[in-house]
Amino acid sequence: MILELISGEATLPEGSLGTLLRIGLWFSVLILATGLLQNLLYTFQLFTAYRALRRRRVLSGNLSAWWNFAETTVPISILMPAYNEQAGIVESVRSMLSLHYPNFEVIVINDGSTDDTLTALQEAYGLEPVERAYPEAVPHAEIRGLYANPDYPRLLVVDKENGGKADSLNAGINLSRMPLFCSVDADSLLENDSLLRAVQPFMDDPDRVVAVGGTIRVVNDCRVRRGRILEMGLPRSWLARFQINEYLRAFLMARLAWSEWGAMMLISGAFGIFRRNVAIEVGGYSHGTVGEDMEIIVKIHRLQGEKDRDYAIRFVPDPVSWTEVPERLGTLARQRRRWQRGGLETFFKHRVMFMRPRYGISGTVGYTNMLISDVAGPLLELLGYFLIPLFYATGLLDLEFFLAYLGMVFAYGVFLSVGALVLEELELRRYPEPGDLARLTLSAALEHFGYRQINNFWRMLGWWDYLRRKQGWGEMRRKGFAESQD
Template identity: 55%
Template structure:
């Protein structure tokens, strides 16, 4: 009887172990495939010219762009951010700051800094959003408009900005982020080269912590001095340089970051804009765009290009980072289950199989399998239920392959882009790419499980994002 029970336990443990290992293998295979694709995409990417040359080459034909900046309690950064946006190098753009019912002095500071006056600006009510209380413009510059509206969340504010903007192309950017002066010019290039097919373009988000920022510009690039943002530098490299570049190469990009994404207005309006109340409104929008274009059988492109850079402040405390990561996880789960009918459906081709399949493996099943593995694999081995090889294989998938993926992302960055100015930075980042797999990755998975739990409980609280004021920081 005991032998029979023992055999059953071993059998069950073997199945669990193989399931965990198979999911880990699937994730690792996806990452390795992304690395290969990203390396290929980087080697084939279109010419990268200096910004002065870009202006000379494309200045005449660049489409008008509206920069939409949702701002909620951004008093700390907003004036300096808007100054830096107004100083962007682009021939034809307008900045639309949407004050989403801030409780702090965001609007008052803008009114004071730019001498704003209330104006009557006609706009299309194509998307639903909370009422607009007023639209302001500045006598100092014709490029700036501020929309003051009742609070409705980020997606709601972005939708109001889309309604008010008049350009055929708009760029969404967070109020605390800093665009490099030529970022718009670079991001517009796909809209110039292929204006009919390109409907969205994403650029790179980089961590500004530690860098010197003067007058709303990153003047000297430095690595963050603290460990948590340093690990996020490696994470952002993996996310942007590896994952997005790879998916973009095969036109399966599922995420154009809401912190810096450029979209064609007509298509975004056609899908109803950003989904209100969504935790991952950027992911949600891109999936809707894919669905619209595939349903309409239109040839289209959603691209990621690594050259345009937007700097952002990464959370420096565990509490804030935990909230951000849980929210991202909820966003991924929401989008996956909202559009689950697209999964493995032949009609949606590469989006149904690769795009949605990727979210299933990496965001839906991945965190659960990994956390289960951390608990069960050592337990099975210590209790003598399974051999040491199972434990080793799981360890390899979590730690050693993790190192491979992170270091290879860094290799891609250095081989093709070389945006970190000093050799010392590279050495530090290499160390961070190794160390982050021991502890940081595990904590991240726990936050993701927390996000899972909040998703199941339908907890829609965004959580406070504490800012330390990127615009005033130095190394």
């Protein structure tokens, strides 16, 4: 019936009902067109990612051949903001200190934690108060003290007033002494060669590359000891498994493709490397936003466009960082609401970039994708949930057409999820057990029946949080890594 209305072969009733149905009809066309456009984009991303993975430069399992390269790498400061991270902070820091990299420092920023995060670090590493001069290049809350131990010369712990993650990263930028800094989450573990892998684009293209993002993987139920992944494990929680599929699509497919196209608009706060002078030039991380990881990338795109500079922001597909994902619906809901709110804050704050050729492909294609996926996406999907029963109740929607369309949407979603899993198996092979691959394939199918819909509901709540200008992160419960140890 809808197709007949569009072609003019059928008519709608007159009056207010007809007007309402006409509006709904055109919204339906918009929803269908947007969905088709997104699916076409996802297809291009899948094949672009495959080509990029096939030609990527791979580190050998034996790192000895890479140390000639390593000796020429740029020094890096690892910045690790921490708020109430007592459960896993010691293992995370141990992971950082054991990295295979010739010249780096680890700066942990305790952002006014109300638990024993600072005490745990002091006891584990024998930290004592120290003095250290630093410039006030970017703004941040007051620093209460600095702590170090000569036995751990790479480690500096900063204790400061609570100001949020962006504020903590700014404090770390000021205290860092290296030309590059790497932002990581306190609940993350890095592989031994993470920095060697991620620094490659800076070495290959030193004049253009200003930032590099790395792949994030799920650490839940992996065997961990002394900050190292001993054995891959598939989470027992189906909620965590669904997130593995999401991460594979987001990193191994989408961000790799956007990097290839020159329009990557987000580097995850869990692992990203930046040129310190560029971060300072854009004013550091912005206060008053929970999407500081996306916002600083958009600020860099904007500045480079306004300065008419030739630059690049890259993505490294090899697994480099492992993070704990929520296994409780409430915790995951708060995370997704925060992500949505952060995306909206960034989009509207820098809306001057939208469809402006001076900002290159990031302002045209990249910002258009943000509009479709991050801004309008949850609204259109929610509208679809309302229009479908309305059209069915008024006889405008054929049940056969609806079931066929729904089947196509779900089948294509499963195809994309399994496609990302195939990329993982063909090129990276981090899930060697056939049973794990089978369970991930099953979760790739099941996530479209309920999990995707509740995610959209959380994103709408994120819209509501944005409209009422909600601040803060909300509590994020973590198990920590100790439960996974031998």
